[in-house]
Amino acid sequence: MNIRLYNARILSMVEGQDLFEGELWVEGSTISYIGESRSDEEIASSGVIFERSIDCEGNLLMPGFKDAHTHSGMTLMRSYADGLPLQEWLETKIFPLEARMTDEDCALLTKLAVLEYLTSGITSIMDMYLAPEAIAKACEETGMRVVQVSGINKFGPSLEVFEERYNELNGKHPLSSYMMGFHAEYTCDRELLEKLSELAHKYEAPMYTHNSETVREVEECKERYGMTPTVFLDSLGMFDYGGGGYHCCHMSDEDIEIFKKRGMSAVTNPGSNTKLASGIAPIKQFLEAGINVAIGTDGPSSNNCLDMFREMFLVTGLAKLREKDASVVSGMDVLRMATVNGAKAMGLNDCDVLAQDKEADIILIDLNQPNMQPINDIPNNIVYSGSKQNVKMTMIHGRILYEDGKFDIGLTPAEIYRSAAAIQKRLF
Amino acid sequence: MNIRLYNARILSMVEGQDLFEGELWVEGSTISYIGESRSDEEIASSGVIFERSIDCEGNLLMPGFKDAHTHSGMTLMRSYADGLPLQEWLETKIFPLEARMTDEDCALLTKLAVLEYLTSGITSIMDMYLAPEAIAKACEETGMRVVQVSGINKFGPSLEVFEERYNELNGKHPLSSYMMGFHAEYTCDRELLEKLSELAHKYEAPMYTHNSETVREVEECKERYGMTPTVFLDSLGMFDYGGGGYHCCHMSDEDIEIFKKRGMSAVTNPGSNTKLASGIAPIKQFLEAGINVAIGTDGPSSNNCLDMFREMFLVTGLAKLREKDASVVSGMDVLRMATVNGAKAMGLNDCDVLAQDKEADIILIDLNQPNMQPINDIPNNIVYSGSKQNVKMTMIHGRILYEDGKFDIGLTPAEIYRSAAAIQKRLF
Numbered sequence: 001m002n003i004r005l006y007n008a009r010i011l012s013m014v015e016g017q018d019l020f021e022g023e024l025w026v027e028g029s030t031i032s033y034i035g036e037s038r039s040d041e042e043i044a045s046s047g048v049i050f051e052r053s054i055d056c057e058g059n060l061l062m063p064g065f066k067d068a069h070t071h072s073g074m075t076l077m078r079s080y081a082d083g084l085p086l087q088e089w090l091e092t093k094i095f096p097l098e099a100r101m102t103d104e105d106c107a108l109l110t111k112l113a114v115l116e117y118l119t120s121g122i123t124s125i126m127d128m129y130l131a132p133e134a135i136a137k138a139c140e141e142t143g144m145r146v147v148q149v150s151g152i153n154k155f156g157p158s159l160e161v162f163e164e165r166y167n168e169l170n171g172k173h174p175l176s177s178y179m180m181g182f183h184a185e186y187t188c189d190r191e192l193l194e195k196l197s198e199l200a201h202k203y204e205a206p207m208y209t210h211n212s213e214t215v216r217e218v219e220e221c222k223e224r225y226g227m228t229p230t231v232f233l234d235s236l237g238m239f240d241y242g243g244g245g246y247h248c249c250h251m252s253d254e255d256i257e258i259f260k261k262r263g264m265s266a267v268t269n270p271g272s273n274t275k276l277a278s279g280i281a282p283i284k285q286f287l288e289a290g291i292n293v294a295i296g297t298d299g300p301s302s303n304n305c306l307d308m309f310r311e312m313f314l315v316t317g318l319a320k321l322r323e324k325d326a327s328v329v330s331g332m333d334v335l336r337m338a339t340v341n342g343a344k345a346m347g348l349n350d351c352d353v354l355a356q357d358k359e360a361d362i363i364l365i366d367l368n369q370p371n372m373q374p375i376n377d378i379p380n381n382i383v384y385s386g387s388k389q390n391v392k393m394t395m396i397h398g399r400i401l402y403e404d405g406k407f408d409i410g411l412t413p414a415e416i417y418r419s420a421a422a423i424q425k426r427l428f
Numbered sequence: 429m430n431i432r433l434y435n436a437r438i439l440s441m442v443e444g445q446d447l448f449e450g451e452l453w454v455e456g457s458t459i460s461y462i463g464e465s466r467s468d469e470e471i472a473s474s475g476v477i478f479e480r481s482i483d484c485e486g487n488l489l490m491p492g493f494k495d496a497h498t499h500s501g502m503t504l505m506r507s508y509a510d511g512l513p514l515q516e517w518l519e520t521k522i523f524p525l526e527a528r529m530t531d532e533d534c535a536l537l538t539k540l541a542v543l544e545y546l547t548s549g550i551t552s553i554m555d556m557y558l559a560p561e562a563i564a565k566a567c568e569e570t571g572m573r574v575v576q577v578s579g580i581n582k583f584g585p586s587l588e589v590f591e592e593r594y595n596e597l598n599g600k601h602p603l604s605s606y607m608m609g610f611h612a613e614y615t616c617d618r619e620l621l622e623k624l625s626e627l628a629h630k631y632e633a634p635m636y637t638h639n640s641e642t643v644r645e646v647e648e649c650k651e652r653y654g655m656t657p658t659v660f661l662d663s664l665g666m667f668d669y670g671g672g673g674y675h676c677c678h679m680s681d682e683d684i685e686i687f688k689k690r691g692m693s694a695v696t697n698p699g700s701n702t703k704l705a706s707g708i709a710p711i712k713q714f715l716e717a718g719i720n721v722a723i724g725t726d727g728p729s730s731n732n733c734l735d736m737f738r739e740m741f742l743v744t745g746l747a748k749l750r751e752k753d754a755s756v757v758s759g760m761d762v763l764r765m766a767t768v769n770g771a772k773a774m775g776l777n778d779c780d781v782l783a784q785d786k787e788a789d790i791i792l793i794d795l796n797q798p799n800m801q802p803i804n805d806i807p808n809n810i811v812y813s814g815s816k817q818n819v820k821m822t823m824i825h826g827r828i829l830y831e832d833g834k835f836d837i838g839l840t841p842a843e844i845y846r847s848a849a850a851i852q853k854r855l856f
Contacts, residue, residue: 305813
């Protein structure tokens with residue numbers, strides 16, 4: 001479908017390009033024009049036939065948010081077993097329940113998450129969870145863009161399955177890809193980690209993992225190997241082709257140096273780190289080192305929501321508290337993390353900014369809501385006062401999946417809620 | 429108007445009463461029935477004629493949120509001069525601008541804030557700002573419930589005006605009251621504070637003020653008087669009739685003891701304290717001491733939004749980070765702060781819970797949104813994953829002022845935005 005979005009403010013996130021007023025055309029799945037307003041004559045002479053023309057009423061078009069770390073299927077455990085620290089929560093509550101989830105459960109619970117991502121303007125997710133084939137299918141069916149990451153650990157799956165998925169789940173569908181990763185240093189033994197490093201070298205692939213989320217994790221790794229998780233994993237050659245770490249709350253100078261040297265992304269998850277009392281990531285230090293910082297919601301059981309607006313405020317707010325300095329980490333810094341940097345972390349090079357021939361992963365932010373008025377500074381408004389309520393439209397791959405509170409993802413919300421309740425009834 | 433709200437889940441916030449399914453009747457400005465569902469016969473025989481009957485579709489009725497500290501008129505400065513620490517921000521940016529605001533500006537900018545409060549389910553505000561008469565009128569015109577607090581300081585107004593306002597702005601309108609207060613220890617000299625204490629005694633009135641917001645404030649007070657702000661002010665007899673402190677980030681054991689002894693409320697403002705890097709209040713210690721803890725958004729220039737959902741998550745999240753303990757400050761603790769405790773801090777004894785003969789200050793929370801599904805624990809859902817998007821209806825004093833995204837407060841949002849933009853153009 002060809003769609004014209006006119007009478008808009010546009011924040012393209014192209015470096016050096018200021019916010020401007022104009023319009024944007026989508027032809028099929030990509031952006032075919034972005035720039036100043038076009039006259040009726042110019043449109044006629046372009047030869048493009050638009051199936052829809054949307055008056056943006058001065059509202060803001062910008063790239064969709066990239067949720068660079070999540071576990072979508074954990075919607076089931078939202079507000080279940082709150083108030084526990086990470087390790088106890090995982091081992092006594094989450095793992096036993098997950099052992100009983102089917103692939104179909106996982107697909108449906110992922111679709112429930114997709115509804116929520118769309119309400120928050122999230123157009124792609126980096127998802128680590130059970131049942132990758134079912135998750136890929138769920139995302140393809142709903143229209144969500146997904147980059148899956150393996151969560152392999154000593155309980156499974158086998159390295160053969162790991163390698164097979166890497167080969168099978170890439171290049172088959174424009175919305176879906178799969179990257180190498182493992183759950184965490186503390187859930188893998190050394191032999192497994194060494195084999196994973198071999199595979200990273202075999203495929204020249206970047207590698208992603210939960211990294212230095214809690215003090216306990218770092219201390220136990222030091223006891224085991226005499227090194228921090230980052231230093232230990234790097235010593236195995238794990239990051240020779242880059243990759244990234246999720247959480248990264250407790251990082252030494254040496255850890256940060258390794259991230260920089262390997263061109264790795266630090267994916268921060270402030271909502272989850274706050275709720276689980278894990279700590280505050282050194283965002284200012286990452287930025288000073290020139291590390292690519294992206295933002296993830298983490299799963300809806302540890303957060304408990306999939307809301308990029310909450311995460312964006314927390315990224316800058318917690319950095320200010322940590323450094324005791326209100327001037328660190330600006331609104332634009334945060335918007336870059338939530339868009340361009342996220343795309344970089346996820347290998348989505350065509351989804352980072354609004355520009356000709358880029359993928360049409362676009363959101364429309366409602367500025368005609370009281371929390372955006374008066375308009376003194378739009379980027380700061382989004383980061384410091386924005387909310388899900390401001391998301392008027394979410395488009396992925398040229399398709400409008402959410403608009404004015406209504407979804408177009410195949411199943412209706414009521415159908416998804418009913419199915420999720422049935423899973424809840426069966427498993428709890 | 430009489431309104432029947434049926435087919436609802438109800439969280440009355442009455443101590444010891446669990447969440448239940450049933451219905452609620454509003455007659456005029458108060459609740460006339462709350463309990464199990466009524467049959468058509470029962471309704472007919474009650475003799476009550478309902479102008480509206482609302483099917484709540486299983487969504488949640490609960491008391492509206494109480495925003496126990498704000499500066500509504502600062503909507504003008506939203507996203508203006510972000511990234512500065514408190515004192516510099518106040519002295520170089522805010523005070524010079526405020527000196528040029530008219531009473532009419534203040535009224536209009538308060539109405540802009542009212543729109544935002546309603547989207548967040550806030551049904552009463554404790555407002556400290558310029559032009560109290562104009563603010564009272566703005567709130568009465570829009571239907572907002574307001575408890576104003578004097579912000580007197582060494583720059584004005586006079587003590588005569590202070591006392592006159594206390595007498596004039598109380599008891600005149602059911603939505604509007606006025607309490608004694610002053611801006612802060614650091615903006616008042618000792619003589620003024622002593623006179624204020626005399627007035628507190630004359631009227632046996634509780635006293636409210638910004639208190640121990642930053643380390644600098646506490647240190648400078650110690651240099652001046654050899655005491656913390658709380659100890660110093662209490663030594664003047666300022667809190668002999670109770671009252672409260674806003675922010676209260678940096679409190680000694682002795683400060684906490686005084687709050688307890690005087691029956692004072694600690695009003696926490698975590699969004700503002702985060703953005704201005706002021707610090708994290710000792711919420712766990714307040715609760716352990718049995719102090720009444722309420723929640724405020726602070727003004728929209730330091731926060732930058734008026735969103736009780738953000739504040740609620742931050743209250744518990746920051747406490748967890750501060751104590752390095754994920755189990756402190758439960759979801760229900762936070763809901764009590766945002767409703768019952770707020771009403772107590774503001775002297776709104778009829779607005780605290782949903783019960784017969786209480787004021788009809790009620791919100792309807794949409795549970796049929798993806799961020800609330802599946803339903804494992806409704807109070808935790810509200811605190812940990814709720815957002816403005818979940819506010820379906822906000823009712824104050826029996827009047828529905830906000831419903832399904834539409835406002836009924838006299839002026840339209842577009843008219844208010846236009847007027848705010850004109851003020852912005854004139855003053856910046």
